[in-house]
Amino acid sequence: MINEIPNKADLDQKVCLAIKDPTESLESIREIIVDHIVENLEFDSEEDMEEKYDDAFTEAFNGVEEIIYDLDVNEINFKRLKDYIKAYYSYNAFNRIIMDFEDYMTEGERLNIIKKGRVIFDKELTKHCLW
Incomplete structure (x- = not known):
């Protein structure tokens, strides 16, 4: 489980820019979140990497769910x-x-x-x- 999203301020900025860009879909915003989380993680083993990727996808899905509530x-x-x-x-x-x-x-x-x-x-x- 990911305890804290690394460089959250940077991620928030990326997501805000993506939301303002009419060409970005919710799926692409989800991918931005996953990519950011994974790029900022360290992996101890292949098993650890798989677990953290799964956690990153869960975090990203939950993040998009929150974005859905706030969409204009x-x-x-x-x-x-x-x-x-x-x-x-x-x-x-x-x-x-x-x-x-x-x-x-x-x-x-x-x-x-x-x-x-x-x-x-x-x-x-x-x-x-x-x-």
Whole structure:
């Protein structure tokens, strides 16, 4: 487990610049986080390297989940979320796009996203009844 992300201020700056760049996707931001963490780690063995890579991916996924909460509501971030939910089953991304970005999609698109989310997250939706 990674106790502390090395050079966090540098990483925060990279992520802020990536969020401001409309060509950067949430997946590419996740990769920026992974690359930063891995570049700043030392490995004792191959097993240690594999474990730290796994931890870096987990940290990056969690970092993107936090970013999703803070995204401004605009067309660029709508496209980012729409692309992200095609590749990742992120409950937060589905919830955010459905609840906050409805002005950027047709009713048909919204219903398709809700339908896909229900299939993926059926147990959670039954428990929380968000959609």
